[in-house]
Amino acid sequence: MQHNKAITVENLTKRFGNFTAVDAISFEVDKGEIFGFLGANGAGKTTAMRMLCGLSLPTAGKATVAGFDVFKQNEEIKRNIGYMSQKFSLYEDLTVKENIRFYGGIYGKSNAFIKEKTGYLLQHLHLEKEANVLVKELPLGWKQKLAFSVAIFHEPEIVFLDEPTGGVDPVTRREFWNMIYEAASNGITVFVTTHYMDEAEYCNRVSIMVDGKIEALDTPTGLKQTYHASSMDDVFVQLARKAVRSDG
């Protein structure tokens, strides 16, 4: 299917009973872009992301992900995206190699593809010696890097990263962002949420959600100019303070 944008969203809405979690949001994400998706706790980020990943059906509006319709083609979406969250990504009691094999298989990749790419990946991550080590034995930073590599193993068009760097040390956090840049330069679109405001600076564009709506969307430089702010932290605080929804 031909499509110019990685993601298009138009008035996308999700209501739970009389609560509007996501309120008519609209935006587009370019191919190969690193798109930061920020918002306060309870602003509706997770709900929006679940809709874009084909895991939750919208109440109203339109959206396409990798050219597929979120209403009708959610199975195609799942096959063409990668997903990684801080909480769950890898099987702790499988080895490094088994995890890679498992995800490759789930996404329907051939044995030849899996074999060849596993070798490359282990070498690239300097994990050759740990290939047969259980994932639970790995330090957290290595796990995060492996989880990201596994999420893009099947060469998806878009990867969704939900707070990928939470709790990671500052050196590993930066190494992780190098991997994000590398993926983006290989043409993978990156859609990322984070609570670290310095990481918002590493995105090409950033959106900030407040009470279910997208209140601002621009490059980090543009946002700082618009809000007369010295940092992204400043921009975020100005916008998120307006929230009336009680996440408390």
Place this chain on the structure above:
Amino acid sequence: MSYAVTIASISKTYGAKQKLVQALSNISLNVEKGELFGIIGPDGAGKTSLFRILTTLLLANEGHATVDGLDVVKEFKAIRNRVGYMPGRFSLYQDLTIEENLSFFATIFNTTIEANYDLIKDIYIQIEPFKTRRAGKLSGGMKQKLALCCALIHKPSVLFLDEPTTGVDAVSRKEFWQMLKGLKEQGITILVSTPYMDEASLCDRVALMQSGKLMQVDSPRNIIHSFPHKIMAVKGSNMLQLLNTLKQTKGVADAYAFGEYHHAVLEDGITTLPIEQVEMKIVQPDIEDCFIALMKDHAAQ
């Protein structure tokens, strides 16, 4: 001056002989009464193990520690009456309401909500309108406030907060630290752990921890002052390329991304860099710069 917490050569290992995990190695530090003390470090640094030893929930393999003048091993029962502990994982009763949780904790400590209401008032009034709601149905921010109230209801002399702001957005984090400031003014000693480096500046003193070791203990200001190098913040049109350039530039000891700018750690005597068409300025180091440098020093040792 007597200390609220003393820690002397504490070590802790987990696991069997073949696969020994050194969670804490030879930790020593003291926390003064009334201090707001931060333990800063990533996951796996040993923060939770240390807190569990101090709150008498875990025994150390080696070393001694006291809380409020009492030994954590011999006088554990007395300590439990005097400390408040908010674990990293939400651990209140999900099927009790806000008010029921609070009165349950008050009753356990032989007190009432009314007796210590002053202490929790500023925090509790924010969740009081929902006091008949079950804890399991609360939002993240409200759970956090309830957990803090429950940890305070017996008027502890030392409060332990294990990663209270992890996964919390930047605005709620600021509000939480505002609450801690209020508690400190009421004379409670607070030990708080966090993986967020930017929260260090909100503490009186901090311990920087990594892989079970203490790397530095001091006030945030002194830690920044003791950073031995100058830092150049550099910004250009192609940041990825610029980072690679900086790493290969003579006079640059280390270079890494730092939000809008890259930070280049300069070798002694260097005051400028031969890179064209970029914005450059010498900046004060951040706690995160110090942490990165300490981590790399420790890794090199």
